[in-house]
Amino acid sequence: MKQTEEKELQEAELPKVSFDEFVAPDYEEWKQEAIATLKGGSFEKKLFTKTYEGITLEPMYTMEMAPNPEELSNLPGMENYMRGTHEGGYITKPWLIAQQMDDVIPAELNKLIKHELEKGATAINIKLDALTKQGQNGDKIDKQIQKGGVSISTIQDMYEVFAGLDLRKYQLYVNCGANNSLMISMLSAMLKANSQKLTDVHGCIGADPIGVLVAKGELSASLDDLFDELAKTVKWTEKNVPELRTIILDGQVYSDGGASAVQELGYVLATAITYIRELQKRGLEINTIAKQMQFTFSLGAMFFMEIAKLRAARQLWSKVVESFGGDKEAQKMIIHACTANFNKTVYDPYVNMLRTTTEAFSAVVGGIDSLEVQPFDSAIRLGDEFSRRIARNTQIMLQNECNLCQPVDPAGGSWYIESLTKQVAEKSWQVMQQVEVDGGMIEALKAGKVQGDVKDVLMQRFKKLAQRADRVVGVNMYANALEELLEKNELDVAAIKEMRTKQINDFVDDIDEKFRDEKLLQLRQSIQNKSDDLINVLEAVFSAGATLEDARNVLYETSEGENIPCMVEKHRFTEQFEQLRDKAKAYEVEHGEKLKIFLANMGKIPQHKPRADFSTGFFEVGGFEVLKNDGFMTTDEAAEAAVKSGALVAIICSTDDTYPELVPPVAKKIKAEKPEMIVMLAGAPAPEYEASYREAGVEEFIHVRANCYNILTWLQQQGGIK
Structure with a gap:
């Protein structure tokens, strides 16, 4: 009682404060005070920040600077989806924890997948090795395998990767490179051979031939042939695996070259438009095409810029699909995000943990559907148990300890982010329109315009880093003179090659070669006849014991390949x-x-x-x-x-x-x-x-x-x- 009386007395003695007595200063008043504080320094030079996107950031944002609310999408899950594609946001559908799984040997990858899922991952994100993406068998493994990625050459390999996994429970994310018909048909053949339902598969097993052309400068097949193949894959998938997406729009290939956020978004949109037009030529309609697309964006160091990029991406994609006549469901952008490669350092690599954390935070606030946080040592070596655990737990902590599954659209109403989102959207749209003026994405690449514009921004970045106007802790600022570099956990290439060669040979020794050759002949005839039944024919080829390379050689034996003058070279900032x-x-x-x-x-x-x-x-x-x-x-x-x-x-x-x-x-x-x-x-x-x-x-x-x-x-x- 005594404590209650004392509390009541204290409250009675404290006068009520009315904030009406405080007059809110306007922008001009604040500006004059700031100028006085600068003591002669230039207000514009000191307090305005110019970005690589061509956007000048204000020192302070006010309600008057924010876009008119009537011009914006005001509800999550509605209108142009800027605020998210789900009405309940992460409250009803948390983002997927999709850590990349990159063990080389199929059986070992299976163990890694199960381990990641047991420890908190909620999606299966499989990295394919470079040879598999090119359609070559594992007996040709070389030093490229140091970059990681599973080697899949036979239906037996596919079985070992997915043995004991419930594909109904977990979405897949597999970037197959320029071609995905081989992986999809091999997976289909494996599931049928083991009496599993193909309809259990959902997520994305995607191809991005233009993205590969940008990153490599060449393709082993022509774009026309790859577009024909992609159209057949989309048609088959729509009918047989309706929950599977087959087209990836990969923004990382531009980010890895040093591109700005608006360049990454603008070029991805231009690429998506190219795919829409090419697939429409091949008899597909916009709703089918758009619903099979999944976008991948890289997450850079500019926290608010990345949030704005993701919000603007959904808004612009809705606009693009609508212009092609797509319905509201088709206008929803599915986004997989990955922490950037470009800004990760070899020296003082533990700082990368801080970088990936802020990048993951920006992805969540921006409203992604699935997220991959790279291990802090990814610029040096393949991740180990420690670095993978730290990366995975970053997401788990954001979901479960930081409570970032709510609220819906946390950036909504921020004068700064709403303004920045509008500016990013406008700038990205301009980039996309310029590509259209240049004749579309393919013509712009052939002319070297995209590559040149990305390189211009890269050079600006290098110049600012060289002058230390941009600072990277542990590299161009605050270097640790006593630092010892992390050791590389390099793979034994010769031993892996020997193992994979034996595995492939053991598989081939047990098959009926005559039956396999008959199925390969049917594949050749199907291609010559331009049949739409490509996936079913490929499925029969793999069921008959053909290897990945057997099928690939027939698939592209008459294709001439594709080249552009230069690629968007992969770099790191430091x-x-x-x-x-x-x-x-x-x-x-x-x-x-x-x-x-x-x-x-x-x-x-x-x-x-x-x-x-x-x-x-x-x-x-x-x-x-x-x-x-x-x-x-x-x-x-x-x-x-x-x-x-x-x-x-x-x-x-x-x-x-x-x-x-x-x-x-x-x-x-x-x-x-x-x-x-x-x-x-x-x-x-x-x-x-x-x-x-x-x-x-x-x-x-x-x-x-x-x-x-x-x-x-x-x-x-x-x-x-x-």
Whole structure:
């Protein structure tokens, strides 16, 4: 009672606060306060952010800046699906945890799938190895297998992959590359041979021939032949496996090349339009085509940009399908998302855990249907039990501990994200329209326009990273000089090849070769007659014991292939800086020591420390050893210590006010005693002093606007690293 009385007394003594007494400042008032705080700095330059998408981000967003609510889709599961394709969002249908499963041997992959499902995965995401995607048998395995992916060459392999798995319970996600008829028909043959229902299969076993052309620059069959084949697959699937999608629109091939978010989305939409038109020519209607499509998007580092991209993607796809006459169900975009390859680092790789977490968060807020979080060491090696567990648990924690299965459309109503979504949609639509002006996706690729535009953005990214305007922790900023690289868990290629060769030969030895050849002949005749019954014929071929390569050779024996001038090359954002570190490590192994940088610190610690710290960080990202000290009181002491250090470079560190007095004598003395030593200065020189500094012997200046990568490359070359 006493506590209750005290509480009531306290509440009685506290006056009620009315927020009416606070007047909300408008944007102009805030702007004037911000300008005053900048003390002469440019408001536009300091507080506005230009992105690679050609969008300028405001420092603050207000209700007036947001799009008119009447122009937007206002309800999830309705209108243009910007807010999601399900009315209840993840509350009624959580996103699928679709971690990639990439073991090479079929039986081992089966164990991995079961393990992942037991530990929390809710979909089966199978990576095929490069040879399988190309239709070649596992007896030709080479070093490409180091990238992982299961080798499937026979119906027995297919059985071993799926043995004991309930395909009614789990959706599939398999990117088959340019062709999926072989995988679908082999899976169908295996299920029928084991008295399983083909209709149990659902999810996506998809082909993306244009995506492969973009990534590889060539195809082993012509696009016309691949489109013919895809049309037959779509028709068969619609009739026999209605819950299976067969067309993948892969945005990762552009993201891996450094493309911006609007480029990735715009090119994916342009590719989808090409598939629609080509399949319509072959007798399919828009509702059938659109319902068989699944989109794959990469998730980059710009958190809000990725959310906006996913929301804009659904909105624009609805618009595209509607323009072709598709119904509301066909306008729903199914999205599989994957954390980006482009921004993952080899050095300081544990930071990748933070990157994938924020990327996964953006995917969830953006409203994806399934998600793949890559292991933190994916840029270095195939994932192990630890890295796979961390990646998988990222999603499980987002669902079960962070409660991200609700609310529906969490970004809805955000002035910033609503504005950004509209801008991304408009910019992406412009990219797609430009491709249409260029004659469509295929013609744009043949002209090299898509590749050129992606490369332009890549070069912008590299330039900003080189100048450290963009920062990557552990690589071009805050490098760990004592870091030991993670070991690569490389596969034994020879042993795997021997195992796969034996498995394939043992299978072939038990088949009726005459019967198999009869079925291959029927396949050849079916192709010559342009029959729509391709999948059933292929199914019979695999049931008769043909290998993947047997079927593929007949399928494409008269096709001439396809080429474009160049591909969208796969890169990683930090590869140039990492190459510097690699070269530095190789030099250290060969010579027993690193190239050294001597800090010619002038004056007491407070005088030189800021620039000494800056210089240390600047050079350590290039693998140099930085020789530190507490400072020198005279120019003679500094020069003498620099010469005796045996370093490649001496860098003078102090303040702008002291440089006119200190720099010329220190530089001259060092050059007089050791002419080959490179002398540098920490800080941008005042224009009136630069000439005298260079005359004294200073060769380069490092500061926040300097091109870090170019300077470090030059220094390595001066030190004998080529």
